[in-house]
Amino acid sequence: MEDVYKWFHAHPELSGAEEQTAKRIRKELERFADWEITPNLGGHGITAVLRNGEGPTVLMRADFDGLPVAEATDVDYASKHSQLNAHGERVPTMHACGHDHHTTSLLGAMTVLDSVRDKWSGTVIALFQPAEEASIGAHGMVADGLTKAVPHPDVCLAQHVVAGPAGTVYTAPGPVMTSSTTIEITLFGRGAHASMPHRSVDPVVLAASTVMKLQTVVSREVPPNKFAVITVASVEAGKANNVIPDSARIALSCRFYDEDLRKKCVEAIKRIVRAEAMAAGADRDPEFKFVGLLGATDNTDEVYDVIRPAFDEAFGEYSVEMEPWTASEDFPVIPKAFGSPYMLWTVGITPRAQWERAETSGRLDIDIPTNHNPGFLPDLSTLQTSTRAAAVGILSCLAHDWPERDTEKPTMGAVPPTDAEIDAVSVETAQVD
Ligand SMILES: [Zn+2]
Numbered sequence: 001m002e003d004v005y006k007w008f009h010a011h012p013e014l015s016g017a018e019e020q021t022a023k024r025i026r027k028e029l030e031r032f033a034d035w036e037i038t039p040n041l042g043g044h045g046i047t048a049v050l051r052n053g054e055g056p057t058v059l060m061r062a063d064f065d066g067l068p069v070a071e072a073t074d075v076d077y078a079s080k081h082s083q084l085n086a087h088g089e090r091v092p093t094m095h096a097c098g099h100d101h102h103t104t105s106l107l108g109a110m111t112v113l114d115s116v117r118d119k120w121s122g123t124v125i126a127l128f129q130p131a132e133e134a135s136i137g138a139h140g141m142v143a144d145g146l147t148k149a150v151p152h153p154d155v156c157l158a159q160h161v162v163a164g165p166a167g168t169v170y171t172a173p174g175p176v177m178t179s180s181t182t183i184e185i186t187l188f189g190r191g192a193h194a195s196m197p198h199r200s201v202d203p204v205v206l207a208a209s210t211v212m213k214l215q216t217v218v219s220r221e222v223p224p225n226k227f228a229v230i231t232v233a234s235v236e237a238g239k240a241n242n243v244i245p246d247s248a249r250i251a252l253s254c255r256f257y258d259e260d261l262r263k264k265c266v267e268a269i270k271r272i273v274r275a276e277a278m279a280a281g282a283d284r285d286p287e288f289k290f291v292g293l294l295g296a297t298d299n300t301d302e303v304y305d306v307i308r309p310a311f312d313e314a315f316g317e318y319s320v321e322m323e324p325w326t327a328s329e330d331f332p333v334i335p336k337a338f339g340s341p342y343m344l345w346t347v348g349i350t351p352r353a354q355w356e357r358a359e360t361s362g363r364l365d366i367d368i369p370t371n372h373n374p375g376f377l378p379d380l381s382t383l384q385t386s387t388r389a390a391a392v393g394i395l396s397c398l399a400h401d402w403p404e405r406d407t408e409k410p411t412m413g414a415v416p417p418t419d420a421e422i423d424a425v426s427v428e429t430a431q432v433d
Pocket residue numbers: 097133371372
């Protein structure tokens with residue numbers, strides 16, 4: 001699969017614009033004569049189903065979009081690709097999150113499963129998902145009829161590559177990835193000549209005090225033993241050195257494992273932003289726009305209990321406990337649509353020598369490129385690890401006797417927020433002004 005991987009890696013496409021990638025996946029799928037292919041689900045999404053007799057139905061998902069990042073690695077298959085973004089600007093693109101790796105491994109696992117068909121029975125669904133980085137790909141496939149297009153899965157699986165010693169497979173039950181709430185806030189002031197600050201309500205000063213005050217949500221309102229991240233990732237105001245602008249814009253990225261805590265923090269953010277505007281003497285209330293909301297990835301215990309022993313057998317000492325990861329995923333949208341249990345595991349891809357050097361010198365945080373870094377580059381040997389992990393994960397689930405489920409209702413404990421809940425938040429915030 002190495003050549004296929006290198007092709008994907010050299011041709012990364014932005015979320016929603018993965019035309020050539022989808023075309024190449026479909027070309028690879030031509031090798032699988034007995035799998036039923038459904039293309040163009042929710043944009044460039046594709047499913048492939050192999051019905052191989054009685055038994056459980058197992059779905060495995062791989063995402064395939066890239067990022068607007070300029071690759072800074074020196075391999076001969078590094079991306080030199082660029083694409084127009086949503087604003088019509090040409091941007092460099094890179095598979096900086098390893099979605100090319102996920103897709104290659106799922107194709108590899110299909111090859112394995114296809115060639116040992118006499119050794120298992122049941123149904124396998126390979127799902128290739130676009131637009132994960134924009135948090136809309138899984139929703140898009142569900143909205144376009146995914147649940148009607150494929151058989152009902154007894155269990156859904158996914159994997160993600162991460163910085164970590166090459167070949168390590170990380171698993172854990174319960175919450176492993178955070179929920180994500182993205183908020184864009186416009187702060188309104190009053191513009192004036194830069195020499196006449198008394199005639200203005202300065203939105204730059206307002207934004208500065210708001211950003212500082214927001215730091216107290218996690219440090220002063222969240223219990224010290226609970227996890228929460230509130231990052232103000234963007235501040236924009238003003239274009240000239242002699243004009244006090246009339247508004248400022250800040251963008252927040254917030255991460256949580258606990259849904260009640262998420263709601264509490266969102267309320268605190270709204271309270272602080274409004275109060276700071278009032279303190280500054282702004283005539284107009286700030287505007288809140290919720291541009292993204294993803295539930296936490298909360299692995300079902302039962303699936304972990306099936307897969308972990310199989311990974312221990314396959315990977316020995318390289319099958320280890322996963323520390324919760326503060327990134328977020330839209331994968332749970334898929335099992336949630338079916339009401340199925342699910343699990344996401346991660347695979348370490350950093351060359352071992354590089355990892356050991358950084359670990360010895362206490363420089364892991366500095367020297368090891370993480371996902372989304374221009375230097376993020378999986379060791380090629382790990383293609384085999386993630387292909388095996390996918391095949392072993394699917395086969396162990398095919399060998400398990402899954403209980404009958406009420407397919408009408410999700411049966412999991414922590415369910416990601418529903419579309420209605422997302423709408424409720426938007427409606428509430430739209431009423432602010
Ligand atoms: Zn990513």
